[in-house]
Structures are given as C-alpha cells and as structure tokens.
Amino acid sequence: MAELKNREIAFIGKMTASITHEMRNVLAIIQESSGLMEDLIDLCQKTPFPYMDKMQDALTHIQGQVKRGVELTDRLNRFAHDSDETIKTIDLNDMVTHLAALSQRHARLKNVRLKAHSPGSAIWVKTSPIQLQMALFTGVECCLSLMATGGEIHLSPQGRGAKNLIHILCDGNDLEKIPFVESLFKSEKWATLKKLVECLGGSVAPDESARGIFIFLPKTNQSPPSV
Amino acid sequence: MKYKLLIVDDEEKMVKYLSKRLVIRGYNVRTAFSGQEALAAIKKNQFDVILLDIMMPGMDGIETLKEIKTIAPTTAVILLTGHASAKLDAEGRKWGAFDYILKPFDLNGLIEKIHLAHQHRCREHDSVAVYREVNAADPFD
Numbered sequence: 602m603a604e605l606k607n608r609e610i611a612f613i614g615k616m617t618a619s620i621t622h623e624m625r626n627v628l629a630i631i632q633e634s635s636g637l638m639e640d641l642i643d644l645c646q647k648t649p650f651p652y653m654d655k656m657q658d659a660l661t662h663i664q665g666q667v668k669r670g671v672e673l674t675d676r677l678n679r680f681a682h683d684s685d686e687t688i689k690t691i692d693l694n695d696m697v698t699h700l701a702a703l704s705q706r707h708a709r710l711k712n713v714r715l716k717a718h719s720p721g722s723a724i725w726v727k728t729s730p731i732q733l734q735m736a737l738f739t740g741v742e743c744c745l746s747l748m749a750t751g752g753e754i755h756l757s758p759q760g761r762g763a764k765n766l767i768h769i770l771c772d773g774n775d776l777e778k779i780p781f782v783e784s785l786f787k788s789e790k791w792a793t794l795k796k797l798v799e800c801l802g803g804s805v806a807p808d809e810s811a812r813g814i815f816i817f818l819p820k821t822n823q824s825p826p827s828v
Numbered sequence: 829m830k831y832k833l834l835i836v837d838d839e840e841k842m843v844k845y846l847s848k849r850l851v852i853r854g855y856n857v858r859t860a861f862s863g864q865e866a867l868a869a870i871k872k873n874q875f876d877v878i879l880l881d882i883m884m885p886g887m888d889g890i891e892t893l894k895e896i897k898t899i900a901p902t903t904a905v906i907l908l909t910g911h912a913s914a915k916l917d918a919e920g921r922k923w924g925a926f927d928y929i930l931k932p933f934d935l936n937g938l939i940e941k942i943h944l945a946h947q948h949r950c951r952e953h954d955s956v957a958v959y960r961e962v963n964a965a966d967p968f969d
Contacts, residue, residue: 622883625910625931626839632932633845640852667932678911 607687610731614684621678628670635663676702683730690825691733693724693758693765693818700737701756708741712750713773715741718757724765727821728801736797740769740805740814743790747781748773755813764803765820770813781812830854831876831946836866836892837908838884842931849935855942863887863895870899877945879938880925881908882916890919897924902952904945908933 639660642653680703694717701717708715737756744754752773759766771781785791785807794814798805803818833855837843840861847857858873860866864887866880878896882889893905907920907928920928926945929938 622910626842629932630839630841630845633842633849636935637845637849640849644852671932675911 610684614681617681618678621674621681624670624674628667628674631663631670632667635660635667680734683734686730688727688729690725690727691730692825693726693760693767694719695723696730696733697737697756697758697767700734700741703734704738704741707738708745708754711745711748712752713745713748714753716753716755718755720757720759723825724758724760725821725825726765726818728818732797732801733818736794736801736816737767737769739790739794739797740767740816743785743788743794743814744769744771746788746790747771747776747779747784749775752776760820763820765818767816767818768808768813769816770808770811776812782807782809785814830856831942832856832858832874833942834858834860834866834869834873834875834878836860836863836878836884836889837881838862839881853939863889863892866892867895867899870896870903874900875903876949877942878903878905879908879942880905881931882920882928883910890923893920893923893925902949904949904952906938906941906945 639657642657642660645653676699679699698717698719701715705715741754741756748754748771752771755768755770755772757768757770759768791805794816795805798816798818801818803816805817806815807813808815830853833850835843835847835850835857836859838861843859843861847859850857858869858875860869863884866878869875870878880889880892880896884892887895889907889909893907896903896905901924904926905924907916907925908931909916909928910931912928912930917928926948927941929941
C-alpha cells in the first residue's frame, strides 16, 4: 500500500515537472514576442506613433509577469522533483525558504506574509522531503487558523542540541486576545501536524511564551549530498 | 563582425521571434526545428555558434550535440534548457557544449554568452590550425 502511495506521488511529481517544462516554453515565447515588440518600438523612435509610451509600459508589465511566472514554475518544478526520492538529504534552511515561497499565496488570502529566516550555515537532514513540507505547511495552516487578518508568520530552522527544530512564530493583530495554546490544541490541524511530525520521527510543542509552534526533528548528522 | 548563428528548437514561435531580434542586432541567423534539420544545415554551412534546445522530439539536444561535434568539432554550442541541473551541465560539457542558458532568457545575457562562445571557438580554431601546422612541418615525419 505504501509502495503504491509512493508511486502515486512520484507520478504526480513526474507529470507536474513535465508541465513546468512546457510552461517555460510558453513563457519563453511571451518573452521573445514582447521583446521583439520592444525592439520594433525602439526602431520607431524617430517617428513616434500615438500611445507609444503606453505600449512600452504594457510591454514592461508583460516582462515583469514573465519573471514572476519563471519564479513560480521554478518553485513548482522543484516541488515536483521533491517526490523523485522518498528519502533524501536536504538543507533545512533551504527547505523552509522553499516552503515559505510555495505557501505565500495561501497566507496572502488572510493578508499574512510568510518570512523564512536562515541561521546562515546549512542544517543537513535525511528525511522525506514531501512529508516534511506537508508538516511545515500544516504548521503554517495551524497558525493561520488562529490569526485574524493581517500579520506575519516567521519560520526559523535551528540546529539545537541533539535535535533540529523549526520555530513557527505568529505575529498578528489581536493575537494576545485569544488563548493561543488552548485554541491550538482544539484546532483540527494540530492533530494532523502531530501525526505528520511523528511520522518523521519528531515531535511538536506549542511555544507558550511567544504564540508559536516548535517542530522538533531528529538530528541525522548528515553531510551534504555529493553533486 | 557579427557571427553566423544557428538556432535549433522545436518551439517554432520562440525560434521565429528570437531570430528576428538577433537579426535586428546584426547577426546572421539560420533556424532549424529539429536535430535532423540542424545537422543538414551544419553539413551545408559553417556556423560560429549554435543555440541548441535540449528537449526536442525525435533526436534530442544531447544526441544532436554529439553529431554536431563530429561534423563541426570547433563550432561552439550553447544549450537551451527549461531547468538548470548539475547533471545536465555535466552531460552537456562532457559532449563538448560550451555552456547552457535557461529559457526564457534575457537577450543581453544570451548575447554575452554568444560572444564568449565565439571567443572560445576562435581559440579552439587557432589551436587546431597550430596543431596542423606543427604536424605538417614535423621534420621527423
């Protein structure tokens, strides 16, 4: 059953990765066609035509959106490839930054910004990248479910003592007015988060002093993967 | 001096727009939409730099690259790809690619790579010429 599940995940990953390649081609066509229009406008500088500046502005917007599209397809492609291996060595900082970027839109629906903080040096762990991302996302969802509109969620990975941890900290409006830990324990997402992190061999705990969540992960003393 | 370029990609619209932009900048550009078409063009013409897409139906970019290097060993090849990977970089360089660039690309960045690739090609060309000259003049031959 678990093998079938892994195959299903790998299949979704493979299809998604393939589509992101096609999306790159679509973006390349938009980039080159709008670029050509810019070139042609440049050639007309000596004989300006009506609304030339407006057209130039519109083309600049198109190029900006192409850049945005490229960033999104890169993230999606990486996410798709995360299912290539069920267990792999990853840098926790990198994974948290990646997950924050992927979940940004989800948080934006509540006007919340996700901020990933890196301690600098890499924290290498051998784990399931998909399950870890699911756990991090569920942690973010827990916070979002308790937060009013607006604010920030800070994600900070740390290598501490015998464990690695990811601190998810809520910084939102009117948070002090709710019994944070009590509400967290009542949240449906909390139970899911606990289960997910336990599957990774870790544990979760509320951060009682600062309205947040600690996700503890086992230290695997992993060295960086060879390229 | 503007170089002779060959763009090889099955995305016809992309090739069309890119070639027009390079022509506006004074380059002499030919296009091909498959590996086979590219090889036929290379057999008939000399190119300074070839821009070669990796993911093409039929003969893919790496297969085409191997063939290019047997027909025109000193021609510089820049691979076009959707996503960067260390494996691809290693594979491309193993078969003689000069560099690779991610699609969609900034045109100025591409032009910079084309210049570098051309310089590299000139150096390779000179080395081959010197090698031939030395061998021809070898008194022990």
